[in-house]
Amino acid sequence: MAPVQPPLSFNPAGIELDRRLGLARQLYQALRQRVLDGRLVSGTRLPASRDLAAALAISRNSVVRAYDQLYAEGFIEGRVGDGTYVANLPTAGTAAKKLSTKVSTGFSTGLSPGLSTKRSFSAEDCAPEVIHNAAVGRLESNHLPVPPSGPPRAFRVGVPAFDLFPFEVWAKLNAAFWRKPDLQQLCYGDPAGDERLRGLIAAYLRSSRGMQCTAEQIVITSGAQQAISLCAQLLVAPGDTVAVENPGYRAAGHAFAIAGAQLQGVAVDHDGIDCAALNGLDDCRLAYVTPSHQYPTGVVMSLARRLELLAWAERTGGWIIEDDYDGEYRYSGAPLAPLAALDRSGRVLYVGTFGKVAFPALRLGYLVLPAGCVEAFTRRRAVDVRHSEVSTQVVMAEFMAAGHFxxxxxxxxxxxxxxxxxxxxxxxxxxxxxxxxxxxxxxxxxxxxxxxxxxxxxxxxxxxxxxxxxxxxxxxxxxxxxxxxxxxxxxxxxxxxxxxxxxxxxxxxxxxxxxx
Incomplete structure (x- = not known):
């Protein structure tokens, strides 16, 4: 009988923490990175929180908070009476190893992909006449319900508690802007959006989502729906197959259908979108997903499934549109790290919105893009609307900078x-x-x-x-x-x-x- 192999143990040597910054967050990021790049393999036993705290000379509370977030995201698991272990995640020969193990900044900065699955982006693609509306029959069979109007009532979907929005604060900031506006801000602005707001969004995503993005990767949009529509216009050629969750957010499918896509509904199980079914689709190069809280089933995509989905995108050269429409609302622990924070090859386009933390009529959202896509998206948006309404962006930037957000x-x-x-x-x-x-x-x-x-x-x-x-x-x-x-x-x-x-x-x- 073969002897039972003892579990691998973890050596904390090499973890360096800056004591001027959040220790729990740094430890969480260090451990997560070691799992993703293979230095901590499935089944490795982690030290007890008290022992790891002593080894790193930090408080036990910092270790507990880091472990709690890793538990929540599925990186580690507890075994009753036997301690804490790295979870059984895809390893050699499967999804995790198919992802690049280089140190990630969150997005590839050298990537210059073609912005369609069948052709490269060119200046002509910005012309309005190339936007395809040839899917009329498909749209009629895929009728999109109009969102309900009128005051909020029970149990309307997609509406936050905007009765709690600090309208007095917003009004004062808005009045201050118009009392003495910067004349430069009243001219035609950057189609990508207000520079200060983009910088503050990037800082917020770094702290709240673990996304190492920059202001230069962000394009401000008129809500999440415009962000999705831009993706459809630039990533989809007529006849392309686009995978959408089924059931799912029908307005997203509508945007892809307008661009001429052939929609393929992919089932959702308790771990999220079915990647086995996705892998079985012929010539599919784009998937739209809501991993933080699947719309409408509410499933939170597991870490293993997230790694499988990223591996699909890297293997096929496909794109993933990640709609994080209500990611701020998690009722235990911090929000889970999005796909974009795990992306190693620049295949994820992240959609965010202020509509679910402020109010839908604000019409303010954003895209976080792989660096090679930013110029094309900015040019496309310049054709559509030139740039967003100025005061809303400036006021939101001040709202965030002052700590109100x-x-x-x-x-x-x-x-x-x-x-x-x-x-x-x-x-x-x-x-x-x-x-x-x-x-x-x-x-x-x-x-x-x-x-x-x-x-x-x-x-x-x-x-x-x-x-x-x-x-x-x-x-x-x-x-x-x-x-x-x-x-x-x-x-x-x-x-x-x-x-x-x-x-x-x-x-x-x-x-x-x-x-x-």
């Missing part, structure tokens, strides 16, 4: 958590045909399964009758999906749009309507 995010996260808890506590139980509520660790909405399409439609009609707004999960699927209709049924509920008292009143009306 971070305070507001903390307040919004607390409010969303309280509103989530109110929904979970008051949800009518034992409704016939309705599954159990899921655990909700992130985001602004949740999805609960229903056993049939007929039952979904009945529940939605009863909710509308008592003035409660709920979306049907069936509306998020692509037309012609292979999944059986009854397996597409469910209820999608936003929980952040209105205060707790209003949520309680809506739940009472639902209980009456559903006769629970």
């Amino acid at each position: 971070q305070r507001h995010i903390r307040r919004m996260r607390r409010a969303a958590l309280n509103r989530r808890n109110t929904l979970l506590a008051g949800w009518p139980v034992d409704v016939p045909g309705v599954g159990c509520l899921p655990n909700v660790a992130a985001g602004l909405h949740l999805t609960v399964r229903v056993d049939s399409m007929a039952r979904e439609q009945q529940l939605l009609a009863q909710a509308r009758a008592v003035d409660v707004e709920i979306n049907g999960l069936s509306s998020y699927w692509l037309p012609g999906s292979a999944t059986a209709p009854d397996q597409r049924a469910g209820l999608v509920l936003g929980f952040a749009a209105v205060p707790e008292a209003t949520i309680g009143e809506a739940l009472a009306r639902l209980r009456l309507a559903w006769q629970v």
Whole structure:
């Protein structure tokens, strides 16, 4: 009988921490990098938090916080009674080894890729006449619902608690800008957006997401939807196959269809988009995903699946559009590191928005791009809108620089958590045909399964009758999906749009309507 091999042990030698900066964050980044580049292989046993703290001469709390974030992101795992180990992640011959192991700055800086899967970008591509609208039939069969208008109400999806936005602070900053504007700012500006705002966004993403990006990689957009549309215009040639999550964000698919794409819906399981199915698609060179909180199922993409997806992009020369629409809302630990922070080959385009932490009508979003793509995206945007409205960018920059933005995010996260808890506590139980509520660790909405399409439609009609707004999960699927209709049924509920008292009143009306 072969002897049992003892687990590999970790030697902390070589970890250098700058005591002037956040020690927990530095330790987390150092350990994560060692897992990604193979210096810490799956199954390696890590020291107890007290022992590692002593070895590095730092507080145990710093080690615990670093370990907690690594646990949350799936880099390490605990074994009951046996300590902490590096998780079983893709290793040699699979996804992780297919990724480059060079030290990453977050994005490749020397990459100059063609901006279509079939042709290189040229000046002519900026001409409006090359934007393809030949997918009319496809769009008719892929009808895009118009977002609901009017004041927020329970349980509207995609709306944050903008009743808590500090409008007085915003008004003062806005008035200060217009009281004595910089005349230079009133001229035609940089199509990429206000330089100061781009720098502050880059700094925010470095601290909150671990993305080592620069202001030069950021292009300001009129919300996330324009960012997605720019990606569609520049990365998709007519006839290209584009993979989208199914169910998923239908407005993104709409943008790709306008550009002439052939949409391929890819199933989502408990780890995120099905990479095995993605690998089986012929000539697919672009995937649109929502890994931090899948829209609409709420699944958080696992680390192993993230590495598989990045390996797919590097192997095929494909692009990944990562929509981090509500990544600020995580209810335990820090937000998870996005795909863009793990990217080693410049294949991820990161979409961010202020609409989910401020209010949708702000129409302010951004793209974080591989360096080789920035010029083309800036030129394309210059053709479309020249540049964003100036005062909004300048005021947001001052809002961030003065510390209001971070305070507001903390307040919004607390409010969303309280509103989530109110929904979970008051949800009518034992409704016939309705599954159990899921655990909700992130985001602004949740999805609960229903056993049939007929039952979904009945529940939605009863909710509308008592003035409660709920979306049907069936509306998020692509037309012609292979999944059986009854397996597409469910209820999608936003929980952040209105205060707790209003949520309680809506739940009472639902209980009456559903006769629970």
